[in-house]
Amino acid sequence: MAEFGKGIAFYRRQYHLDVGEGFYIDLLLVHVPSNRFVVVELKAGKSKPEHLGQLNFYVSAVNDLxxxxxxxxxxxxxxxxxKHEPTVRYALDGSSQPIAVTSYTYDTLPPEEREALPSPEAITAVLDQHASEEAPYGE
Structure with missing residues (x-):
């Protein structure tokens, strides 16, 4: 949470959006100083255009519902x-939603910080396990 900056409050994990089908937002946060929701989607691998489409959908649904x-x-x-910068640029081109893409850079952290955080492999394992145990939701 601290990495998101000051004024971020946790609202809900796996927030359910019922729009005819069930969709689940990985993290729904609130940025208190600007009084807005922040939708966070976590992907273990490389960013893909469809991830940004899914995020755009979630942002629109949160705004409306x-x-x-x-x-x-x-x-x-x-x-x-x-992330691959040209892919991200093309995927975001024409989007009217305020969306950002960042990568989880575990290997560049100092050793003491790496010990305090899960490795990318551990995150992937948890996400894979969670996806197989819970109701299906977008990848």
Missing amino acids: VRFPGMAPTVGILVCGS
């Missing part, structure tokens, strides 16, 4: 194992 009156528009963040 979840956001309280007076709140600022929702922001989306895709956290992935790696």
Whole structure:
């Protein structure tokens, strides 16, 4: 949570969006200073255009179904194992939603911080296990 900066509050993990089908947002946070929701999608591998489409869908749905009156528009963040800049640029071209893509850079952290955080392999294992145990939701 600290990596998202000051003023971030946890709202819900695996937030269920019921829009005819069940969809689950990995993390739904609130940025208190700007009074807005922040949708966070976690992907263990490389970012793909479809991940950004899914995130765009979630941001739109939160704005329409979840956001309280007076709140600022929702922001989306895709956290992935790696990203290819041209793919991200083309996938975001034409999107009107405020969306960002970042990668999880475990290997560049100092050793004491690496010990405190899960490895990318551990995150992948948990996500894979969670996906097989829970109701299906977008990858």
